[in-house]
Amino acid sequence: MQGNTVLRILFVGDSRDLPPDMADYIGDFDGQLQVVADGNSAIAAVATSDFDVVVVAPALPDITPATVLGQIRTLRPATSRIALIENEHSQRTPPARIIGVAHRFLPMPLAPEVLLDAVSSLEELREMLGDARLRTAIGRIEKLPSPPHLYLSLMHALEEDEDSNAADIAKLIAADPAIAAKVLQLCNSAFFSNGRTVSDLRGAVTRLGIATLRDLVLASEVFAVQSLSGAERQALQRRALIASRLAAKMLPQSSAELGATAALLADIGLLLPGMRNERTESAGDDDLRPGHAEAGGYLLGLWGLPMPIIEAVAFQLRPQRSSTRSFWVTGAVHVATALVNGTPVDEQYLSRVGVLPRLQGWRELAEELAGHAASDA
Template identity: 30%
Template sequence: MTKKKILFIDDEPNILSGLKRMLRSIRKEFHLEFTESGKKALEIMEKHDFDVVVSDMRMPGMDGATLLAEIQKRYPYSIRIMLSGQANEESIMRTVGVVHQFLAKPCDPEYLKAVLLRVCALHDLMAHPSLKEMVSQLDTLPSLPKVYAKLRQAIANPDVPVSEIAAIIEEDMAMSAKVLQLVNSAFFGLFQKVESPARAVNLLGIDTVKNLVLGVGAFTEIKASSKVFPVKELWSHSLIVGNCAKKIAMTQSEDNDLIDNSFIAGLLHDIGKLVMLAKMDKLYEKTTLLAGEEGISLRSAEKRIFNAVHDDFGAYLMGLWGMPGPVIEAIGFHHRLDNYPDNKFSPAIAVHLANAFYYEKYPDTITTAPHAVNIPHLEAIGLSDNIEQWRELCSEILEQEGEL
């Protein structure tokens, strides 16, 4: 098996020496290279492909954010990690949309090794030859929704007023109307009429509204229609899975990043289906029909026709959009937890469970093999005792299917 190649960039020789010592035990599994500047890193990458790039933030000449933005442009298949002691609000916000993971120095050696193992597994999904072949057949890939990108930029300012966030949403009337429709549904249980985006932001919080905008934007900008595939129901399904995944995550952690990433990943877990349908509608309709006729899962039918599956495609697209690593991992692994190289609770597990609970409740919404909870995997990592609690927690949200 070919070793994964990882490039480390830091302008301090002592830091690089420390990393070499820290990672000595994984040299049999990885090919590691080290360099002291962004310029040298780009020169190295012109000659060799790297699966993962790990950069410091503050470096003379070309800083880490600038370097990783250039790598994103030139080598989109490379996973980008920021490992930096400059873990303040401003530096983190500069990496939004560029970095898959942000790790603060000093970083625990075992944690760093675990992250590297996980992102290399993710890279296998994003860089699979069959996926590359399918992507190469498309004329264009969807861009990150513009309103979301503008929101993300505004939120980089910790002092941004709610009125500015609301004004950005209101620039897109369709977006504004859809967000208000969702906020006023039973889905959020606010028990009061919300008549403006500003009020929605005040009640739900900037992060929740930002994530809603991303989901709405993705589903409106990626145009897809079909007589065979239920596109309209896909949005309702995705929103419910996102909310269930968030509720499940809240029982396991108070980490806001983990909770938010579970919601975003649930919202976008099937985005690969939407893109495949939008770009290859006839073939994807054929895939849907094949699954129904033979009683196999949609993923099995996708594999037969495309030699790739929607979760790989979704993970790839989210990588190009600059989503956080845990979101990409959840989208890529929610159907195959056995291949996920982590034994702790994660957004991938939250989305897997939420998706399975949805299809337990609404088996008639699919004509293919059901998505079952992976009980053996949850038993193996000590989480199986929580399944019934999570199922009960999601039952109330699942009752809202008809209201969205």
């Protein structure tokens, strides 16, 4: 947390849904917990006091959790909004009415360390991207892109059972026919297939490998938004996939997946209404729109993605702002997205981190990957 600022958390729901030591646990982290029993009390509390985080139980005695969260979004757009989901439903996609108004979803019963972990990551995000205008602008957006639930479910399944087999993973993907169709379409492109036809999801898992399949699922979910035309969406997805492959090849194997995911999501801020495309639009004195890079990083932070990915997306155009002084995920995403989009690479930064001699090889690799992608167009 910044300075001596006290973190204020509002819990909305039956106090019996909270662990008995929750208030003490939060107090140990310099936080304050306030509990209200119903939605109307929560709205009244938020109208008169500023909370950093609001946590809403799955059921309230007066109004729906979605209504409460929607009102809080209007009253305090910069407040982080967490919805609790009954444990038996935690591996399913939350109801559509909740997805549009909550930033994060946590399972019931709620463990103190789970809540504190989520709150701490939100605070870390605020410290890194401290622009209140950015937080408010994103908080006011009525329909944020939904968190990639199939991707997160896939990650959870792999974390829970490292021995998950191809059939288990294919079954997860098959639960969303639209995503399954898109995955098969993408993995049969020349960009991924190397001439091999993949006709079923189990075959896709086996042939492509888990890391590549995760990227395809993530790309399919993230770029399924309806705010773009079909051509715009395909162009954005194509650039993202090329940048993802390129960033992965720049990094050691231990970091390649982080780099691939970060590069894939680098331009997600362009999917948000009212953001400025920092590659094509300069910030004028009278232009109050947040830039798409930090907006994208902030959105991913609200979704709960790992901090190296958030930082790489937020600082992709200014890698010198990275907390890491060596060439790592942020540097790889900077180079990959610049080469794919035809924008300048910060050679001074590359020289400082000792990788400038590798730039020409990366340029050639980017051209090769773009050639593969062009053959699918």
